[in-house]
Amino acid sequence: MSTASVNDSSLPPVTKPASHWLWVAVSTPAHSSVSEPLSYLSDAPIAPGTLVRVPLGRREVLGVVWDAPPDGAVPDLPEGVTPRSIAGVLQGVAPLDASWRRLTAFTARYYQRALGEVALAALPPQLRDLTPEQMARRIQRKTRKKKDMAGVASAAIHPTPAPVALSDEQRRATLQIEAEDGPFLLFGATGSGKTEVYLHSVQRALEADPRAQVLVMVPEINLTPQLEARFLERFAPVYGDEAVVSMHSGMTSAQRLKSWLAAHTGEARIVLGTRMAVFASMPQLALIVVDEEHDASYKQQEGARYSARDLAVWRGREQQAKVILGSATPSLESWHASRSPSTDDPHGGRYLRLHMPSRIGAAELPRVRLVDMGQQPRGAVFSPPLLQAITERVERGEQCLVLLNRRGFAPVLHCKDCGWKSDCPHCSAHQVFHKIDRTLRCHHCGFTQRVPHACPSCGNVDISPLGRGTEQLEEQLAELLRNVITPQRRAARVARIDADTTKAKGALEEQLAAVHSGEIDVLVGTQMVAKGHDFRRITLVAAVQPDGALFSSDFRAPERLFALLMQAAGRAGRDADYIAEQGGNPPEMWIQTWHPEHSLYTSLRRHDYPRFAAEQLQERADAGMPPFAYQALVRADARTQEAAQAFLTAVSERAREAQLPGLDHVFLFPPVPMAVQRVANVERAQMLIESAHRGALQHFLAAWQSVLHAERANHKAVIRWLVDVDPQAI
Numbered sequence: 001m002s003t004a005s006v007n008d009s010s011l012p013p014v015t016k017p018a019s020h021w022l023w024v025a026v027s028t029p030a031h032s033s034v035s036e037p038l039s040y041l042s043d044a045p046i047a048p049g050t051l052v053r054v055p056l057g058r059r060e061v062l063g064v065v066w067d068a069p070p071d072g073a074v075p076d077l078p079e080g081v082t083p084r085s086i087a088g089v090l091q092g093v094a095p096l097d098a099s100w101r102r103l104t105a106f107t108a109r110y111y112q113r114a115l116g117e118v119a120l121a122a123l124p125p126q127l128r129d130l131t132p133e134q135m136a137r138r139i140q141r142k143t144r145k146k147k148d149m150a151g152v153a154s155a156a157i158h159p160t161p162a163p164v165a166l167s168d169e170q171r172r173a174t175l176q177i178e179a180e181d182g183p184f185l186l187f188g189a190t191g192s193g194k195t196e197v198y199l200h201s202v203q204r205a206l207e208a209d210p211r212a213q214v215l216v217m218v219p220e221i222n223l224t225p226q227l228e229a230r231f232l233e234r235f236a237p238v239y240g241d242e243a244v245v246s247m248h249s250g251m252t253s254a255q256r257l258k259s260w261l262a263a264h265t266g267e268a269r270i271v272l273g274t275r276m277a278v279f280a281s282m283p284q285l286a287l288i289v290v291d292e293e294h295d296a297s298y299k300q301q302e303g304a305r306y307s308a309r310d311l312a313v314w315r316g317r318e319q320q321a322k323v324i325l326g327s328a329t330p331s332l333e334s335w336h337a338s339r340s341p342s343t344d345d346p347h348g349g350r351y352l353r354l355h356m357p358s359r360i361g362a363a364e365l366p367r368v369r370l371v372d373m374g375q376q377p378r379g380a381v382f383s384p385p386l387l388q389a390i391t392e393r394v395e396r397g398e399q400c401l402v403l404l405n406r407r408g409f410a411p412v413l414h415c416k417d418c419g420w421k422s423d424c425p426h427c428s429a430h431q432v433f434h435k436i437d438r439t440l441r442c443h444h445c446g447f448t449q450r451v452p453h454a455c456p457s458c459g460n461v462d463i464s465p466l467g468r469g470t471e472q473l474e475e476q477l478a479e480l481l482r483n484v485i486t487p488q489r490r491a492a493r494v495a496r497i498d499a500d501t502t503k504a505k506g507a508l509e510e511q512l513a514a515v516h517s518g519e520i521d522v523l524v525g526t527q528m529v530a531k532g533h534d535f536r537r538i539t540l541v542a543a544v545q546p547d548g549a550l551f552s553s554d555f556r557a558p559e560r561l562f563a564l565l566m567q568a569a570g571r572a573g574r575d576a577d578y579i580a581e582q583g584g585n586p587p588e589m590w591i592q593t594w595h596p597e598h599s600l601y602t603s604l605r606r607h608d609y610p611r612f613a614a615e616q617l618q619e620r621a622d623a624g625m626p627p628f629a630y631q632a633l634v635r636a637d638a639r640t641q642e643a644a645q646a647f648l649t650a651v652s653e654r655a656r657e658a659q660l661p662g663l664d665h666v667f668l669f670p671p672v673p674m675a676v677q678r679v680a681n682v683e684r685a686q687m688l689i690e691s692a693h694r695g696a697l698q699h700f701l702a703a704w705q706s707v708l709h710a711e712r713a714n715h716k717a718v719i720r721w722l723v724d725v726d727p728q729a730i
């Protein structure tokens, strides 16, 4: 029996023949059909959850010892396969507990991925790369530092902040959270002080049990520093700086490992993070908060395509932790799940809805003004009344936010003579014109070229931009406001925040600081600036071209548009005292539209999310769409569209031939090209699978996995396939 090479001299030499079977989750290469833990031998029994190094092919990799299968202790190895021994144990790291193993196992099962892949991806990358000695040194250093710090009372460093007096609505919400089990949907207007409710509930959870841990999730990395500051201010004086850690992909591997270990050992009482944090090992988890729960960023878009929000609810139930989902514009799924009981629906939803309709202080929600673009001068980007309103605000020293969800200067360049357009040679998409460095860039594959001097097709030198993006908007607005003077007797300043201006580390923080300090008068930006930020001096928000999403083929587009506009409106007029100082001009949200009569805008004008949601849910119920049905997508990528579709057709035929379980309750749509059909020279097709029953869909998908793997061998032109359960974009 061969023992794989162990490069850790601190491990005891193997003297007795290894005699205990272990099931170890390891990350097998993508698309191998191995989805269960692999079996290894060990000379001693090892507890499930223990981190081990094991040989895999010619490599040695990290693995997690898994629970033995119920059906016996001796694996059924294929003929000719010699069992191998584990290489070593990662000393000093306590085993991952059963609830963490159940969470990752559920994720793998539900999202149709291999267990090892999910389990290993849920661990900090450094854990995979460090040798056992390096790991031991890390842990030693940490414990030494902790001892040195032991005598220092953190309260001496941080003064205890004065307690905040909760508003009536906040108090009512916090009392209900204490009294009931949840899960809770905290439906609170923008600026209603949801964060304070989270802070209060966190405090209660930590006080109730000296070991309790809480997990707080936000959708975007750029919202974590803000949140971290508030949590540190509140909790560091009581529990010390080390009690609050962050977890997101913007951190270095070393930082991530440090946070992960702190959560795993229980030293961290509060973990703040993005979607990945849902997998943090937190043995004493008592509360999970998901802020802006409607946000699409909670859905992972590669590997296991999990929804961190849905997993948070699952995890909360499993680990008996309370769960608070918070939003001013909940996802329709969560809204529906929190409906109250009625005569034909005596049980109602499984979440408890908590309502906070008022803003903090005397602050009011902005007035929504719809500008009918059909009545405005032709070709105007900014309608005269909007421009006038922005000018007046700036002249009074107030700030404005202009929203356009498209970056670059223009979405496409074109030639009026021959009709040439700046198409990406590798994708079925236009290359976007970026004036700042005179490039054409594909936002799908990244392909970048210099702007041609003349039309590549007919030689005409007069090629021009078509449509507009944030870069052009910023330029035009600066031009339009060039003679506007602020109360500080300086010219108005226009700045832009989008993915292009914030690539450098720290750039976003710097730009936001300039807005907060009042250096910027008008901020042009994408959805990046529309949510979460607590701007104090913005009194006008304008959406200049929001109509596109009204007619999208994606049934979730109106939901996303409504949320985006309502969140953007939520950035205006958050500080009642400031508005009063300025003379009491009410804050405003301007919408330039060609469809002012559209029902979505009617709801928006009334800040009436429930009306909007009721309409959308009625449409979805009539059409049998989520949340009244459950969906999955199978996508195939191939060299040609025919090959991609042929694979999808074949796998649905195989499913029918095999009469797979669940098939009776599942509808398989025919394959279609994806909305952006070709990216980086790869053709993409997808197929929708729908069922009225989540269980039937799950059964079917589980049985289908082996069919997909097997059929793949017959389709050499297929590059990859993947399954997306509960897809967010269709």
Ligand SMILES: Nc1ncnc2c1ncn2[C@@H]1O[C@H](COP(=O)(O)OP(=O)(O)OP(=O)(O)O)[C@@H](O)[C@H]1O
Pocket: 164, 165, 166, 167, 170, 188, 189, 190, 191, 192, 193, 194, 195, 196, 327, 328, 360, 531, 532, 533, 534, 570, 574
């Ligand atoms: N009870 C309170 N007393 C005084 N100020 C408060 C109170 N609660 C919250 N605030 C302040 O009100 C402002 C808005 O609160 P917060 O940012 O939590 O709103 P929100 O509900 O999260 O809004 P959004 O959904 O727009 O992010 C913040 O500046 C916060 O400090």
Ligand SMILES: [Zn+2]
Pocket: 424, 425, 426, 427, 429, 442, 443, 444, 445, 446, 447, 679, 680
């Ligand atoms: Zn491209």
